[in-house]
Amino acid sequence: MRKLLIGIAIITISFCVFLIFNHKQLPTKEDVFKISGDWSPKTEEVYLVRKIDEEWLTIFRSSNATIVSRLEQNWMGFWEFKDDLGRGTSLVSTYYPPETDIDFTWNAEGRDNIPISYYFGQINNPKIQEIKVEIEKDIFENAIIIDIGETRFFFLKSEAPTLLPINIKGNSESGDLIYSTLKD
Template structure:
């Protein structure tokens, strides 16, 4: 009986140490590769893993898409990618590679009623220094610019409905409008 008690105590202590150790680990780029190793197409590059607004986010790409994902720890302390429906997945994506004429690429994720929407994209034109997104009729919010090496992205989480048509504007450092997803109407 004593051996059984000692065995249970040792197992409990080892499991506790394992859980504490795992829950103290921060997510890494290598971890994102591991999480997505069975995805098709496979992940080719992880641009970043960073805590933004109390959430761990990652930006990574395969041959066709650049994706934004949220990293969460499961009860064992292992990192997983979860969408807003609590299943494995990403929050938003945009196409890759960009077309040469693109000023920026973009995508919007509409998770559903009561869930946030995500604006996400890659800034191609080096002259674009600011991105603003219409989040309410005639009201724009600045997107967060994320720099990873030579690659720049924008990101905005919106707790509300997406205004249609989607209006994303890119501005120069001096505030000059360089590109808008809504083409201006030409006057004759």
């Protein structure tokens, strides 16, 4: 009986140490490859895994899309993709490879039943240093620009629903308008 109790205590302590260890691990590019391992088409490159505005985000691509996903730990401490509704899916994506004859590629995704929108794209024009997204009539929010070597992306999570038409403006460092999805 004593050996049984000692065995149960050792197993319980080992399991608790395992959980504590897993929950202290930060997400890595290898986690992204593991999570998307059975996707078709396969993940070819993970651009980044970074904490942005208190959420772990990853940008990765397959042969036909560049994708942004939120990473969250499950109760075992393993990383998973989760959207705002708790589903194991991505937040927003845009097509790959980007068209090189336009200044940036982009896409917007809204969420059912909650006023959250995501705006994401790849910046092709090196002169674009600022991206502004119109979230309400004449109200713009600045998107985060993410530099990864020679590849640049923009990303914005807005607490407003996605409204059509969508206006995204790309400005130079001095504030000059270079590109707008809507022509004035």
